[in-house]
Each structure stands twice: as C-alpha cells, then as structure tokens.
Amino acid sequence: MSDILAEGKTTAAPDDGLAVLEQRRSTATSYGIPLAVLAELTHRCPLQCPYCSNPVELDRSGSELTTEEWKKVMTELVELGVLQIHFSGGEPTARKDLVELVQHADDVGLYTNLITSAVLLTKEKLAALADAGLCHVQISFQGNEPVVADRVAGLKNSHEKKIQAARWTRELDLPLTVNAVMHRQNLHQLSDIIQMAVDLDADRLEVANVQYYGWALKNRAALMPTIAQIEETSRIVEEAQARLKGVLAIDYVVPDYYALRPKKCMGGWGRQFFNISPAGKVLPCHAAESITGLQFESVRSNHSIAWIWQNSDAFNRYRGTGWMPEPCKSCEFREVDYGGCRCQAFALTGDAGNTDPACTLSPMHEKIFKLAETEAAANNNRFLYRNFAGGTLETEGDHGA
Amino acid sequence: MAGRNISVSEASRPKLPRHAKLKFDETRQVWVILAPERVLAPDEIAVEVLQLCDGERSVAEMVDQLAAKYAAPREAISTDVIAMLQDLADKGFLNEAREKTP
Numbered sequence: 054m055s056d057i058l059a060e061g062k063t064t065a066a067p068d069d070g071l072a073v074l075e076q077r078r079s080t081a082t083s084y085g086i087p088l089a090v091l092a093e094l095t096h097r098c099p100l101q102c103p104y105c106s107n108p109v110e111l112d113r114s115g116s117e118l119t120t121e122e123w124k125k126v127m128t129e130l131v132e133l134g135v136l137q138i139h140f141s142g143g144e145p146t147a148r149k150d151l152v153e154l155v156q157h158a159d160d161v162g163l164y165t166n167l168i169t170s171a172v173l174l175t176k177e178k179l180a181a182l183a184d185a186g187l188c189h190v191q192i193s194f195q196g197n198e199p200v201v202a203d204r205v206a207g208l209k210n211s212h213e214k215k216i217q218a219a220r221w222t223r224e225l226d227l228p229l230t231v232n233a234v235m236h237r238q239n240l241h242q243l244s245d246i247i248q249m250a251v252d253l254d255a256d257r258l259e260v261a262n263v264q265y266y267g268w269a270l271k272n273r274a275a276l277m278p279t280i281a282q283i284e285e286t287s288r289i290v291e292e293a294q295a296r297l298k299g300v301l302a303i304d305y306v307v308p309d310y311y312a313l314r315p316k317k318c319m320g321g322w323g324r325q326f327f328n329i330s331p332a333g334k335v336l337p338c339h340a341a342e343s344i345t346g347l348q349f350e351s352v353r354s355n356h357s358i359a360w361i362w363q364n365s366d367a368f369n370r371y372r373g374t375g376w377m378p379e380p381c382k383s384c385e386f387r388e389v390d391y392g393g394c395r396c397q398a399f400a401l402t403g404d405a406g407n408t409d410p411a412c413t414l415s416p417m418h419e420k421i422f423k424l425a426e427t428e429a430a431a432n433n434n435r436f437l438y439r440n441f442a443g444g445t446l447e448t449e450g451d452h453g454a
Numbered sequence: 455m456a457g458r459n460i461s462v463s464e465a466s467r468p469k470l471p472r473h474a475k476l477k478f479d480e481t482r483q484v485w486v487i488l489a490p491e492r493v494l495a496p497d498e499i500a501v502e503v504l505q506l507c508d509g510e511r512s513v514a515e516m517v518d519q520l521a522a523k524y525a526a527p528r529e530a531i532s533t534d535v536i537a538m539l540q541d542l543a544d545k546g547f548l549n550e551a552r553e554k555t556p
Contacts, residue, residue, distance in 0.1 A: 088493050162477075191490070227472065230490055256546055
C-alpha cells in the first residue's frame with residue numbers, strides 16, 4: 054500500500070499527463086486522441102494588440118459559425134474524446150451566445166475555459182457564465198498600469214476594466230489565470246505584474262514571451278526583448294516561482310529567438326490539440342494558416358471532425374517524426390520537441406518542413422539570434438495595431454485608441 | 455486567499471477546487487484530473503483518495519477508512535496520503551474547504 058501510494062504521488066500530477074494516457078491507448082498509432090481544442094469563436098475584438106495571435110487575414114463576422122454549428126461541433130468533439138475546450142477569439146465575449154455555448158459544453162461534459170480580454174465583461178455576464186458551468190477564466194493583461202497597458206492594447210481604459218473584471222471573477226469564486234504577454238516594451242513591469250496577479254488573488258500566472266507569427270512577426274522590431282531583459286526575466290520568474298509556491302503557480306514561456314532548444318509546439322503537430330477558426334476551419338494550431346500551401350478542412354465540409362483529425366493532409370503532413378529532414382531525423386530529441394514549431398520554420402526559412410531555427414542545431418539559428426539582438430538594439434518602438442483593415446501604424450501620441 | 459496555500463495535515467478537509475475536475479474518461483478508459491492547460495492522469499490509489507476529498511471528510515477519517523480497507527499500518531498510510539495531497543496542493547489542484555461561517 055505504502056509503495057503504491059508513493060507511486061501515486063509521482064503519477065498523480067505529472068507535468069504531461071499525456072504520456073500516461075498514451076500508454077493506455079488501445080490503438081497503436083503515431084498520434085493520440087486530442088485532449089483539448091481551442092475554439093476561436095470570433096476574430097472581432099475591441100483590443101488591437103500588436104502581437105495578436107490571430108492570422109493577419111481575419112475572418113469576418115458574417116463567416117462565423119452559428120450557435121447551432123458550434124453546438125454540433127462540441128458534441129462531435131466529445132465523441133472524438135476531447136476533454137477540454139478553450140473559448141477564445143478575437144474576443145469570445147463579443148459573441149452574444151457565449152453563455153449558451155458554455156452551457157452546451159458543460160452539458161456534453163467538456164471542461165470549459167474562457168480566454169478573454171475581459172473589457173466587455175460585466176459582473177452579471179460573468180455570473181451567468183459561472184452558472185452555465187464555466188470552470189476557469191483567463192484574463193490577458195498588457196502591463197501592470199494603464200499607461201503602458203492601454204497603449205499596447207490600443208484601447209483607452211482597458212486596463213482598469215480588466216482589473217475590475219478580474220476582481221469580479223474572484224468574487225464569484227471562479228478560478229483565475231492572469232496571462233501576461235511580455236515583450237521589450239513591458240518587461241520592465243514584470244515584477245509588478247507578478248505582484249498584481251497576487252493582489253488579484255489569481256490562481257495562476259502565465260508569463261508568455263511573444264511568439265513571432267502573424268501580427269507579432271510584423272511587429273517584431275517593436276517587441277523583441279534584449280538579451281539582458283531575458284536574463285533578468287528568467288531571474289525574476291525563478292525567484293517568484295520559489296517565493297510564491299502554493300500561492301500563485303507561474304508558467305513561463307521562453308522567447309524562441311534566444312532559446313537553445315525549440316519548444317514542443319502544440320505538444321507536437323496534430324498530436325494533442327487542435328484549433329477551430331471562427332469560420333470553422335480545423336487547424337493543427339492557431340497560426341497554421343500562415344503556412345501557405347496547406348489546405349485546411351472545415352467543420353462545414355462533409356467530413357466529420359474525427360475524419361479530419363485522423364486523415365486530413367494538413368494534420369498528417371508534419372505528424373510524428375517521419376516527415377523530418379536532418380538534423381531532426383537522427384536527433385535524439387526528435388520525440389522530445391518534434392522539431393519545434395512548423396509555423397516558425399515557415400516564417401523564418403520559407404519551408405515549414407525545416408528544423409525550427411529556435412534550435413541551435415538549425416543552420417539558421419545563429420542568424421535569427423543576431424537578428425533578434427539587432428532588432429532589440431535598434432529600439433524602434435512604433436506599433437502596427439491589429440485590425441480588420443490589415444493594421445494601422447501607431448501615430449505620435451494617439452496611443453492607438 | 456481562503457483555502458489556498460494549504461499545509462495538509464490529518465485535520466485538513468481538502469477538496470478539489472472548481473478548476474480541477476476528477477472524471478472518468480470513457481474514451482480512454484482512464485481517470486483524469488482536468489485543470490487549466492493540464493490533463494493529469496492519477497493512478498488508482500490517488501483516484502480513491504481524491505474521491506474521498508469532499509471538503510467534509512478530514513484526512514484522518516480518510517486514513518482510517520483506507521487503513522481498514524487495506525488492513526495496512528495506519529501510520530504509513532497517513533504519511534503517504536498527506537504527501538500525495540500536499541504535492542497536489544502545492545501545484546494548485548487542491549483546496550481546503552472554507553471555514554463554515556458561524
């Protein structure tokens with residue numbers, strides 16, 4: 054008994070439960086049953102963050118899936134074995150049917166997470182979402198005070214509204230994650246952001262360095278941190294993780310350009326997760342549409358989501374390790390990181406089938422490291438704000454709002 | 455900050471917080487804990503302990519129950535149960551039931 058419980062301790066909370074789940078999988082395939090789906094309900098958003106993870110070509114509201122279509126999607130997801138749904142966007146609360154969608158997700162047994170900018174939330178709306186079964190709320194913050202935060206968001210008074218919504222979240226006893234996207238122009242606030250998360254009684258903080266695809270790639274020169282900032286960031290995060298153990302869980306996403314090893318992007322292409330765009334495209338990740346030459350199936354097609362997951366060319370193209378060229382092919386880490394990020398490989402090398410240049414083994418690594426250093430040093434701080442018109446350059450003193 | 459940063463003892467009355475759901479996954483035929491950005495796969499014993507964490511039952515009562523069921527030394531079980539629960543609590547997947555207001 055004692056030994057079994059000791060084992061229980063180690064297997065009860067591994068960092069990656071999938072490893073355990075995969076061992077128990079009945080069908081021996083190179084991929085599993087997807088764990089979680091990111092549902093981008095809309096690309097509409099009152100914020101204009103220059104690092105937005107949405108594609109540069111945004112889906113118009115007229116093309117969005119209807120309430121009934123999303124409900125059907127969620128029912129299919131459960132049949133496929135999906136356990137969690139993250140309602141995201143754009144701004145998911147811009148959808149008038151969000152409460153109904155959360156209710157349906159809860160009815161069919163999905164774990165629900167709301168990923169929101171929070172500026173459209175009211176306490177009544179949050180209470181309705183809580184009653185509908187919402188499990189968790191994640192609110193993005195652009196800084197720890199309005200001057201930096203409202204400028205980055207491109208929306209006046211946004212920071213104040215976020216703080217208020219975060220307080221309502223905890224008053225309603227909903228669990229809260231603070232998501233802080235970090236870059237050269239707000240990294241100096243990191244210590245204060247950590248304290249803000251503690252003061253807001255958040256359960257969890259994501260310190261996420263910007264990942265450079267889509268909008269963020271266009272804004273790379275304005276966002277890229279310096280090496281000195283990154284060293285300081287790692288120090289601050291490690292110190293806070295130790296100090297706040299049991300109070301605030303802190304997840305840290307390191308910046309690719311200064312990394313030595315690439316990240317295990319999406320847990321491996323088509324391996325654990327997928328994304329559904331506002332118009333219903335089933336994507337291996339939220340940035341996958343940036344890879345030209347891949348065709349993505351829609352939930353509006355004649356295929357089931359299960360068929361798309363198992364059989365579509367887009368999912369199978371970079372699945373597992375068979376597609377890999379050298380240096381990935383013979384690399385001992387090929388099943389640790391699955392070659393890093395396909396979208397980044399495409400953005401930086403022009404071929405999504407190359408090794409992610411974040412890896413020191415990539416022939417491009419030295420070049421992108423130097424590029425990051427150079428861009429950070431040039432200190433060009435002007436943003437290109439995200440919008441449906443292809444972006445708007447920040448003008449002197451307008452703060453984008 | 456009620457119920458967080460708990461130190462698990464025999465007097466604790468732990469429960470899973472709203473954001474951590476223990477559930478049997480029919481598709482994979484395995485118990486899982488669903489949490490933000492995480493799916494954990496607890497083993498059978500962990501599942502048995504977690505099912506007893508209802509915010510009403512104390513750890514001491516759980517240990518009594520398990521010691522009787524497995525005819526095992528109470529002390530060893532207590533050590534293991536507390537260690538397992540503390541590990542979950544440190545990761546933010548276990549709360550203490552809020553004190554009932556008088």
